Amino acid sequence: MLGKRAEPSSTAICNVAIDKIPRHVAIIMDGNGRWAQQKGKLRTFGHKAGVDAVRSSVRLARKLGVESLTLFAFSSENWQRPKEEVGVLMQLFSMVLKSEVKKLNKNNIRLKVIGDLSAFDSSLQEKINKAEALTEKNTALTLNIAANYGGRWDIVDATKRIAQKLANNEIDVHDINEDLFNQHVSTSQLPELDLLIRTGGDHRVSNFLLWQCAYAEFYFTETLWPDFSEEMFALAIQDFANRQRRFGLTGAQIMTQDAGTS
Ligand code: IPE
Ligand code: IPE
Ligand code: MG
Numbered sequence: 001m002l003g004k005r006a007e008p009s010s011t012a013i014c015n016v017a018i019d020k021i022p023r024h025v026a027i028i029m030d031g032n033g034r035w036a037q038q039k040g041k042l043r044t045f046g047h048k049a050g051v052d053a054v055r056s057s058v059r060l061a062r063k064l065g066v067e068s069l070t071l072f073a074f075s076s077e078n079w080q081r082p083k084e085e086v087g088v089l090m091q092l093f094s095m096v097l098k099s100e101v102k103k104l105n106k107n108n109i110r111l112k113v114i115g116d117l118s119a120f121d122s123s124l125q126e127k128i129n130k131a132e133a134l135t136e137k138n139t140a141l142t143l144n145i146a147a148n149y150g151g152r153w154d155i156v157d158a159t160k161r162i163a164q165k166l167a168n169n170e171i172d173v174h175d176i177n178e179d180l181f182n183q184h185v186s187t188s189q190l191p192e193l194d195l196l197i198r199t200g201g202d203h204r205v206s207n208f209l210l211w212q213c214a215y216a217e218f219y220f221t222e223t224l225w226p227d228f229s230e231e232m233f234a235l236a237i238q239d240f241a242n243r244q245r246r247f248g249l250t251g252a253q254i255m256t257q258d259a260g261t262s
Contacts, residue, residue, distance in 0.1 A: 014234035020241035022194035026070040031200030031224030044088040049226035060230045068142040068190045076150030101131045108140035114186040115149035151210030158184035195240045199225045
């Protein structure tokens with residue numbers, strides 16, 4: 001279950017009122033390869049550098065009181081990359097899990113990994129299970145790492161689990177609605193997705209949170225992932241806080257609602 005929102009400490013880089021902070025932010029961490037190539041290095045050098053940007057985004061999310069941060073680390077399509085690159089990414093994932101879990105736990109951060117984990121070797125699966133169990137009760141931030149994740153996989157997986165319940169007579173076909181479906185996707189325990197950020201200059205979703213991004217705000221930046229600093233993340237959150245989310249209503253209706261609640 002989700003815990004209480006962490007008290008945000010005031011920070012000079014982001015002056016956003018707590019009720020304007022997105023509860024759930026997701027990031028497509030793109031541009032590692034190009035970052036390295038621009039420096040005349042191997043693409044894998046960029047993946048290694050990307051780990052520092054992960055640390056700083058986790059730090060800022062926790063500091064600002066974001067409840068849930070979902071990071072796209074490896075897509076179901078990324079297996080098609082050269083074998084060496086996939087190998088380095090797996091090694092890196094395993095190493096980072098090992099080196100960071102204690103720190104995450106000390107900082108009251110809960111770690112979850114979403115995606116089809118059955119494709120990973122058993123020692124990596126075991127590390128993931130242990131890390132999740134260790135941090136399960138933490139409440140300052142939920143950090144979701146999307147690994148071997150695909151939005152279409154998530155929808156098909158939810159459908160399979162619902163179909164199984166139907167076959168077992170645990171539910172009736174009339175019980176199937178958006179709420180029930182939402183309870184079966186990989187993010188079922190998290191708040192609605194508020195903000196989806198993509199670094200690296202491309203304007204696409206690349207099979208990330210397809211079901212979840214229905215009403216998310218999108219933020220695109222040219223910055224390549226290893227250069228995405230706390231300040232840049234804070235700018236994205238500030239931009240989000242200045243938007244009017246209308247959810248199908250008119251701007252005037254939203255203003256009336258806001259006047260009623262303030
Ligand atoms: C994102 O960076 C990291 C992963 C997909 C694992 P890329 O590796 O896609 O970097 P670019 O987009 O090729 O620069
Ligand atoms: C999306 O980036 C996946 C991750 C960031 C893990 P890609 O680099 O794989 O996306 P495409 O291939 O440009 O759509
Ligand atoms: Mg890319």
